[in-house]
Amino acid sequence: MKNFSGKVLFLDRSDINTDEIIPARYLVENTKEALKPYLLEDINLEGFDCKKDIKGKSIIITRENFGCGSSREHAPWALEVNGINLVIAQGFARIFKRNMFNCGMMAVELSPEIINMILSVFSKRETTIETRFDKGSFILKSGDVRESVKFEISEFDRALVSAGGWLEYADSRY
């Protein structure tokens, strides 16, 4: 199973699309590793610098409809090769979410209230999350501030994360 704990990158905007996550001009690459320098290169988000802000982060927290647009699995791969295996959002586009779990990564939805709370309390501070996969909870920590948040993913998605992805799962069954 992949690592789902670490430092958080906050992207406080809705509808961040796959062209922003990894622009189409990089889809000519035939390895995942080659995508590493280009993650979020075209994102339209004030104050965000992809050259500085991604380094060392393991988790993204964002708002609604993350990953809309293209079906490109290059989007999760670009995250993965940068050490980000978990995206927490108010909502995801269908294909992006499938791609995440298919890769054994996690796309976890939380309610608008919880996302608002997290963004207002933590987004300006250096924050880490400890993910307790078995218990279905995230422990958010920033200095003395600490919050525990419950999450739910489907039994199927849980099985994919444990198996390491859909190919591993499917190959043993069908």
Added chain:
Amino acid sequence: MGKTIAEKIFESHIVDNPCDDIYVIRLDAVFCHEITTPIAINDLIVRGKDRVFDASKVKAVIDHVTPAKDSKTAAQGKILREWTRRHNIKDFFDIGRNGVCHAIFPEKGFVRPGFTIIMGDSHTCTYGAFGAFAAGVGTTDLEVGILKGVCALRYPETIRINITGKKPEGVFAKDIILSVIGLLGVNGATDRVIEFSGPIVESMSMDARMTICNMAVEAGATFGICAPDMTTVKYLWDFIRDEHKTKDKALEAFGRFASDPDASYADIIEHDISSLGPVATFGYRPDNIKPVREMEDTKIDQVYIGSCTNGRIEDLRIAAEVLRGNRISDSLRGIVSPATSEIYRQALDEGLISVFLDAGFCVTNPTCGACLGMSNGILAEGEACASTTNRNFNGRMGKGGMVHLMSPATAAATAIAGHITNSKLYNGR
């Protein structure tokens, strides 16, 4: 209780229900192109599983960057080409015989009512125009599809949109689907199917139905779907005549892919288009739409007519009708890309290519290139494109470029004027 079309197709293809509302379904076809498939092929090779579940059900095309623009895109084409030879995949379309995937696969008769289809491309949702269950997927889903002929999907919920009223002259399928996306928002149909119904849809050609289903994903939908009818039968007739004695018999057979009157929907929306005028997008989201008349001041640097949304013969006819006898403005450049080699030939036979050339357009070979900023019409920073494509995301057609989505009629009129404007085909205000 009754079922929707999507539910009927889905249920007839279930092979497993591993948990929750996730079902594994059998696939009737897996389509491939050279951008998302080569990584799947390479991964299968590394895993020692370089196999194909059924070579007759796998179709492939090189369409995104064709001809190859550099060594990397040449390598992508090579991987796909060699793979189709290795596995005896006969339905492979290389340059000279190729076309934009979502135009060429229907044209070849590969999309049939009741089929389940996946492809590593989000606009796979187009195929619902034929009453097919068609989902865009990522590379891992594609890989499993190629290897096993199955895909895991949630049980489909459907939003039904009844499109009614009297369609004003000069308003086209593109205006209608943009208005629907404006209504639903970019995530208004996430993880759901949009069933397009009502008299306007029934009177639409297959080309127009493909245009509306093509953009279902821009509202987050898994795909758009239209019930197959005589229009569908006539479009497919050359491919299905051996299976059905007459067109009426074919229609009868396809009748099983219609929603029951008591089917249950997540939502039913009535959309009267009697007062709809031509629309265009103004921002970085496909639901940022405005009437064209409110965008008259928008200067344009490039007009692009083509893509899986609006590169079919009807689209080219409409654009040519607007352009005939006119020259495009000196302040911009125009590019038209017929979506398949067959459409290109037909446009040539009908004299449409001459109209485009006389107007000052560049006519390119069929390719997806410009739509996603990969080749054949990339914008420079600060430039704006009036485009018949489907996405206006920030940087979509080139870093720092702005894309205004619109119909082929509006794009052609814009090319003549030099700024966004309504076509002469529209008489309203």
